[in-house]
Amino acid sequence: MSLIAFMQAQNCSNYAGSWRHPASTPDFMTPEYYQRIARTLEDGRFDLAFFDDRLAMPDIYGADHRLTVEHGVRAVKLDPTPVMMAMAAVTSRLGLGATYSTTYYEPYHVARLFATLDLMTRGRVAWNIVTSLNDSEAENFGRTEHLEHDLRYDRADEFMEAVMGLWDSWEEDALVIDKASGRFADPEKVHRLDFHGEFFQTRGPLTVPRSAQGHPVLLQAGSSGRGQRFAGRWAELVFAAYPNFEVGKKQYAALRTATEAAGRNPDSVKIAPAVGVVVAESADQAAEKRAYLESLAKPIDGLTLLCEVLNVDFAARPYDGPFTDAELAAVSWQSYRDRIIQKSGKKNPSVRDFVEVSGRGTLREGPSFVGTPVQVADQMESWFTGGACDGFVLAAAYTPGSYEDFVRLVVPELQRRGLHRKEYAGATLRDTLGLSRPRAGDRPSPADRRELGGKAKAEAG
Numbered sequence: 001m002s003l004i005a006f007m008q009a010q011n012c013s014n015y016a017g018s019w020r021h022p023a024s025t026p027d028f029m030t031p032e033y034y035q036r037i038a039r040t041l042e043d044g045r046f047d048l049a050f051f052d053d054r055l056a057m058p059d060i061y062g063a064d065h066r067l068t069v070e071h072g073v074r075a076v077k078l079d080p081t082p083v084m085m086a087m088a089a090v091t092s093r094l095g096l097g098a099t100y101s102t103t104y105y106e107p108y109h110v111a112r113l114f115a116t117l118d119l120m121t122r123g124r125v126a127w128n129i130v131t132s133l134n135d136s137e138a139e140n141f142g143r144t145e146h147l148e149h150d151l152r153y154d155r156a157d158e159f160m161e162a163v164m165g166l167w168d169s170w171e172e173d174a175l176v177i178d179k180a181s182g183r184f185a186d187p188e189k190v191h192r193l194d195f196h197g198e199f200f201q202t203r204g205p206l207t208v209p210r211s212a213q214g215h216p217v218l219l220q221a222g223s224s225g226r227g228q229r230f231a232g233r234w235a236e237l238v239f240a241a242y243p244n245f246e247v248g249k250k251q252y253a254a255l256r257t258a259t260e261a262a263g264r265n266p267d268s269v270k271i272a273p274a275v276g277v278v279v280a281e282s283a284d285q286a287a288e289k290r291a292y293l294e295s296l297a298k299p300i301d302g303l304t305l306l307c308e309v310l311n312v313d314f315a316a317r318p319y320d321g322p323f324t325d326a327e328l329a330a331v332s333w334q335s336y337r338d339r340i341i342q343k344s345g346k347k348n349p350s351v352r353d354f355v356e357v358s359g360r361g362t363l364r365e366g367p368s369f370v371g372t373p374v375q376v377a378d379q380m381e382s383w384f385t386g387g388a389c390d391g392f393v394l395a396a397a398y399t400p401g402s403y404e405d406f407v408r409l410v411v412p413e414l415q416r417r418g419l420h421r422k423e424y425a426g427a428t429l430r431d432t433l434g435l436s437r438p439r440a441g442d443r444p445s446p447a448d449r450r451e452l453g454g455k456a457k458a459e460a461g
């Protein structure tokens with residue numbers, strides 16, 4: 001069972017109200033805060049700590065950042081890559097993942113950054129590929145509005161072609177480093193990419209040779225039809241958002257089918273839903289802890305965070321007025337919208353439906369496992385063995401406490417049941433996840449790809 005920590009380099013956990021908890025430590029702008037969590041997760045033999053990201057403050061509600069800042073609704077957001085390197089410095093096996101956007105960065109930049117991070121951690125890095133979500137992000141990067149949903153994925157596909165090509169520009173044994181002959185590397189084994197796509201151009205070669213795990217592990221979290229096709233093609237680990245076990249089982253099967261449809265072995269992709277956990281020594285204590293945590297949420301948290309992911313300003317709309325079909329079609333996070341439509345039973349939900357049905361900004365947003373260590377482990381075991389997932393992305397209710405509770409109480413129970421490792425299998429994140437190591441040259445070369453593309457066009461024509 002893969003265990004992944006859903007980390008944020010921000011002033012609260014994934015649960016916006018968490019910063020108000022008395023045990024939430026206020027040192028989230030220091031390396032020590034992240035290092036303390038890193039040590040805890042490695043003690044618990046977690047596969048990975050992965051950081052989400054957003055390239056703007058959540059300020060779409062009311063078209064103003066004042067409420068966001070005043071209430072601390074994820075108002076601070078640090079760049080996740082240096083933060084995860086602070087964690088790398090005090091661990092040796094824990095995987096470290098960061099979210100980077102294919103919409104606002106360039107392929108060469110991302111390829112170089114993540115290849116370097118992978119070397120500096122000796123092969124423990126993962127990249128969460130996202131296409132970003134809203135106009136505030138667009139405005140921070142010199143654009144006026146965010147791109148349409150499917151177009152973002154089309155660009156992302158091309159972005160991946162370019163990044164994978166750059167990562168392959170050094171063959172495995174290109175480095176010679178022979179001081180006697182004066183030969184540093186074999187020029188026949190370092191290649192230009194000469195990538196000319198519809199959206200991106202990059203020449204190469206990359207200036208970073210291969211890492212211990214070949215290249216960073218690829219993560220992805222989109223779950224619309226288009227998102228699943230993208231994941232089926234590229235992802236090695238998929239983060240899912242299941243409303244419950246039954247729907248989860250269906251989504252799990254659909255993602256495996258999308259992987260097969262992309263010509264890959266479905267067993268080469270791991271799927272992990274995000275879940276919250278509140279655990280304590282007794283069931284009563286766990287319920288009390290959860291009730292207290294729930295009392296920390298404020299309505300502004302949910303409103304702000306919904307507007308952020310849907311890219312819609314709720315303050316400019318009537319609370320009970322239904323969204324038109326055209327407005328719904330323009331929503332940024334389509335699988336999120338579809339979940340609300342399905343759960344509310346309304347084809348055209350209102351702001352009220354989005355707020356009440358989603359539970360965003362509260363602990364009700366996603367599934368939670370609450371109870372004693374045995375009760376929590378029972379629920380995790382039933383999802384895992386019942387065919388809904390290969391592991392879990394654990395969203396902390398408050399930090400660092402939630403991770404410390406989980407590692408102290410639930411991890412030993414999972415280990416006792418043989419569901420979770422007692423020791424890491426190897427040194428790289430791929431070893432930990434049981435993923436194979438890609439070799440440069442596994443993928444068709446640019447020339448072969450052009451030929452394949454030509455053949456496909458000729459056949460289609």
Ligand SMILES: Cc1cc2nc3c(=O)[nH]c(=O)nc-3n(C[C@H](O)[C@H](O)[C@H](O)COP(=O)(O)O)c2cc1C
Pocket residue numbers: 051052053054099129130131132133220221222223224225226227228239240241274332333334335336393
């Ligand atoms: C667990 C999880 C984590 C995510 N993390 C991020 C993130 O950090 N940054 C981001 O821009 N989008 C994030 N997303 C959103 C997805 O990348 C994607 O944009 C979104 O699901 C919309 O695509 P879809 O309509 O195909 O689902 C996350 C989604 C899930 C389920």
